[in-house]
Amino acid sequence: MFNNTENQLKKLLLMGQQKSGKSSMHKVIFACAPIKELQQIGVTTNVSKINVRFMGNLHIDLLDIPGQPEEQKKYLFDLKETIFSTVEVLVYLFDVETEGEQFNSELITYKTTLSNLSEYSPGSKVFVLINKFDKIKESDRKMVFERKYKKIIQDSEGFNIEVKEIFATCIWDETLYKAWSQIVQNLIPDRDIIHNSLKTFCTKCSCDEVVLFEKQSYLVIDFVDVNEKKDILKYERISNIIKQFKLSCKMAQIDIQTIMVKSQKFNVQIVEFTDNTFILLLFTDEKVYPAAIQHNVQYAKKLFKSINGSETDKLKLLL
Template sequence: GKTCIYERVFEGKKPWELIHQTATKGISYKDYEIGTMANPMIWDLGGQQQYLDEYHGPLRKNIFRKASILLYIIDITDYDRFESARIEFEWSVNQILSYNHNAKLNVFLHKSDLIHDKSSLVSHIKKVFAKNISHEITYHLTSIFDESLFKAWSDIIRELSPKSTFINSILKQLKNQKGVKDALVIEKSSGLACGSTIDEDEEEIIVGMISLLIVTIDKVTRTMELEKFREIKLKTDSNSLLLTEVNQDLILVIILLPEASDNTLLEEIEESGEEVTQQLRKLWIE
């Protein structure tokens, strides 16, 4: 499932295009650009024993020497392999921390859509995998069939980029504007959130759905050879969305409260949004 995870997000493949994906043989690595937010090089390591022997041997230094994030994938439906997965995880953690003491440890609990009682299983996995590790581990429930991957990858990209702290600070100023519920910045091609003011317990669904919306709009615009959009307003019964282009890579999304339907207040929010857009553009140039 490792290859499916990044192809779903970075290459825009649909779930049904990934169902018959073959297992990774050996090592594959790809460079991706998240606008100018980050340029991650992803090393995809096959999990079969014959390849594990290579990672433990002569390739070990090349793999871990410059790594800043360990992203470990667990098939949470494969109970019989939990113990072997734990052993390999501990070895991988020791390797990356030996080269980079500040490395981030992330575990994707993948295929979560197939598990009904997630809470007890996740609690068990966390207890088992953290048993011999004092370093902080971040866990993500993921599936290629829902928004969870976009939320998980958004978190990781924000860990990679020093700009994320400044982006969140700018967005918090906008959230303080009357009539604004939340604000976020989305990278257009991948749909990943570079910054967000949304509460963590709500972020997965909201960020995921808005990400899918923006990716779809971007693809439709290019497919139909339309001029790129600069601003879109979407109204629902309870809220409205104001989408504004920051630059060729980014979209500023403002989630409005019902009271923002007042024209005067909406104009004030749009002016504040333009100020935030200018700040973000300057940040991107720096």
């Protein structure tokens, strides 16, 4: 059980060729770096180790591996046991503009990476991000993605490793949040408890949709949609919008704890929930009053304060 007496340490490798966007990506997601600061990021020449605290007791040990060919050889061969042991998740980045022999060379490095994972961390999961899609004409993006997707999947076969998903990403929009939300969700234990707790809360509040976000990164932890539309990308778009709004408020030294949006078709409330999360509640029933939703959220928060357990333990109180 993911409880308050143990810190869950999950090792995550971030790999890919130089200038594929690895450092920019984790700084945007986990360090909340404003986009304008990304131009100041230099070249990663040594393993950059970042400890990310997520959902209270979950600690992600993120290793950003340099992408220069000579540096990669050192980590892929000389130090492979150290780097690839006890890995929970590998995130591998390809630069979408890399083509021809350079792309084939990168695929060889990718296959060597999978081989090392298969040897030292056979139970690990792999996520591939084809990054910088903003550099590709919108009309060509589907064709480019499908071509690269097919080649990467083909070269992923024959290893004792599960390639969970391949994403087309860009640090400027919600595709980044979609990818990383699914990545961290694979690191969170007891996700069934979290989902069932949200489902119960959604029903008790007479809401149409409930989404749970991690407070610092704004990544989606889980969601419930009673209409089963399963349009997760809209939640990632909300993540991006709220994060930029919060950054603007921080620069203006304004602390925002609750956001309310009302239209003719729906009402939305976004409020701080547990110590490490905030929650979005959407409802369309005119018989449901916003004040009633606020009361239910505040009552739940009081329940959470009565125990010293993890975020998952607290959410179990909703069941």
